[in-house]
Amino acid sequence: MEFYPNWCVAGVLAHFRISLHLTLSCGFRALHLSHPSSSANKVQQQRVPPLPRQKSFIPPQIPNPFVHEINLSPLTKLKMLLCGLFILPLRIILFMIVLLVSWLVAAIATCCCPERNEKPFNGWRRKVTQSLISTLGRLLFFSMGFHVRVEGKPASPADAPILLVAPHSSFFDAIAVIVSGMPSSVSREENISVPLFGRILRALQPVLVSRADPDSRKNTIDEIKKRATSGDWPQVLIFPEGTCTNHTCLISFKPGAFHPGVAVQPILLKYPNTLDTVTWTWQGYTVEKLLLLTLCQIWTNVTVEFLPVYVPSEDEKKDPFLYAHNVRHTMAQALGLPVTDHTYEDCRLMMTAGELTLPMETGLVEFTKISKKLNLKWDNIRKQLEIFASIAGSCKGGRIGIEEFARHLKLPVSDVLQELFSLFDRNKDGTIDFREYVIGMAILCNPANTEETIKMAFKLFDVDEDESITEVEFSSLLQSSLGVPDLDVSKLFRDMDADNSGKISYGSST
Template sequence: MPFVGTIIRAVQVIYVNRFSPASEKNARRAACDKFPRVLLFPEGTTTNGKVLMSFQLGAFIPGHPVQPIIVRYPHVPFDQSWGLISLAKLMFRMFTQFHNFKEVEYLPVIMPPNNKIQSPVHFAERTRQAMASALNVVQTSHSYGDLMLLMKAAEVQQGRPWNYMVEMARIESVSRALKLFSLETYLILFVFYEKLDLTLSTLLFQISSLEAVDFLDKFLSMNPDTSGCVKLNDFLRVLRLKACKLSEEIFGFLDVEKNGSITFKQFLFGVAHVMKQPLFMQACELAFAECDLADILRQAIPDLNEDQVNGLFNLFDTDNDGRISRDDFVSCLRKNPLLIALFSPRLLQKDFPKLAGDRMPEEIV
């Protein structure tokens, strides 16, 4: 439809690839500062109107008054709100109805806090609560990151892509309502907890949406079933591990319900929890400096044959140049944080907490 492109150019649309941070920066440079800026749909995406997702903070960070506007689409019989259907099907159904209705309601202006103590997050929450109340819908902790996960799962033709939405707004800043996982089998993580006396309720995962999509790629390579669950064998296959006590304990760390399978949410929580430990990067550096990979693998996983050792070597050799550099090693552990458990015995022998120093984790990071 050539006329669509003509209309888009006429209204001076600036294209943004929401999966690319670089595209967003280019769009900002292309936009003229003289244009007045208006923020629409602060959820960051289009939903079916049955819930209100977490808001993006761009409209709330400046601390100016916000004018909430709610939109309803009364429908008989076809609901024209954009859900999990194609744009072509949506347009066809709308064009074949006699009427399409839309209601727009202006709510009272929400004023920013006077004391400047309230954060943009709380300002956004007050606004969202007022809008949800007027719409008579529930609020959820889903965010645009969940849409990215949904689209990624749908792209690889997963039967139920909604199984991979994890309420990213909650994962991006976990501060409560979580219990401490049992980490006895992860000796290196046990050291973290013994030294720092931390629980999950005091940690912030701070996993970005793009990081979550990368971990979803890893999870999807494990061949989840129709319910979105992964079994032990597929988990071990992707991590190039063989069945043994340690690998089963690694899987058990994620399998909190002890039913022999893990969901993407459990996988994401587990790897995020390990990767965001304050001393994780120092543990990676020390493991590279102090450990011989082949010896460590044979010590951690008994009866490894040469092919299995080579498979793990290739996993760490991220640039495929036949050698494992420091960057290769750290990059592999950032993509596969659970593999740090392979190096825990040697790190404990090296007295890792003392080597890390007596500084607090925030100083180390």
């Protein structure tokens, strides 16, 4: 999405100088202007106070839930060094023994079975999975120094076919699968190929998601529905956030788990430790470093809390997004955490921002909220990020200042340009971040309002109301409204005057 053509931008800018009331959608800001007189030189300027911002676009309480830093004090480093010398070798040996035994048991349980099972395990295969592998899983976490506390009571598959775990903050969250009685889970198809762990995952008969399959989302939802309503399959455990966060909030829940419209049991994961070495985020330590730091702790506490079964209302059964929203609210209240509308797509935008040499956090826009309220797709926002990167000055830390704003529009810095800039600068810090840029572009330059805005700008230029614009009208109004008496608009006018008639009609301008 680009800015309007220069003449249309100029018309919008000129409206800041006139006093006819015009509101540009959603209560974002009011622009005031009056009917033009017969001469553009009579344009009068009238400043207007800003209207209150729409509350739905207020920045989130947690600006970046995808970053995690670990500060190690000298004493902590000394403790970890001692643990690394005396405890770590023993843990690694025990871990590898238990892992190899688990792999062997899983290989036996899945022998002669395809990767994608059409039927649930029965008989000895199910007993091996739910009893033996579950016990080995507990030993695996014990070998890593985990102390697990369970609160609440797990529901039966009949009462809650689907289990929802949040917040999702670590690869160690797999402990929820073990404590829950080895239910199936939703996993990427590539994970099946991971040495040792892939075979153990197969024993759980997961719902596999293929990123290469364009129908993967639909197929995944259909498979979850089938398992949740059949009565034969084990429970399905899902991390509804879809990606890891720093567990300071609950981000948007994906609706896939809520499409079946069946009862769910929320499960809360907490890591009440003085030093957090388990949180794995997009900006933070790698898997290898976190694993090493965790194994060098004396112990790591984790609490798994089973909340009461959530039975959906009729409205929630019909609307999976409403169902997801309400369950998230229930879990957030139990955790005492705020909620934000970030999602996995924000992480993808973070990676794109990094590729464009912007700070990674630049890409955070609360995708769920922005896409829903402004009707924007990810690809569209991705393109806007590329444009934003070309405008933003590196000295602003990935933000647009008034100088970059003026340079991009090829206009001088003036009072009226400052007014337009202030429409984008929602928090009034003197810069435009990417989130403000996306909101401003969608509201001020939304394709849904293009026709109305262009008509408004055309009428402004047509000072003698003959339904056409001459170069004199075009030039005089721009020079007056922008405060630049020597502004040369001849080339711009000729570009719009396709038939060289010396006039521009509304039809030809659009």
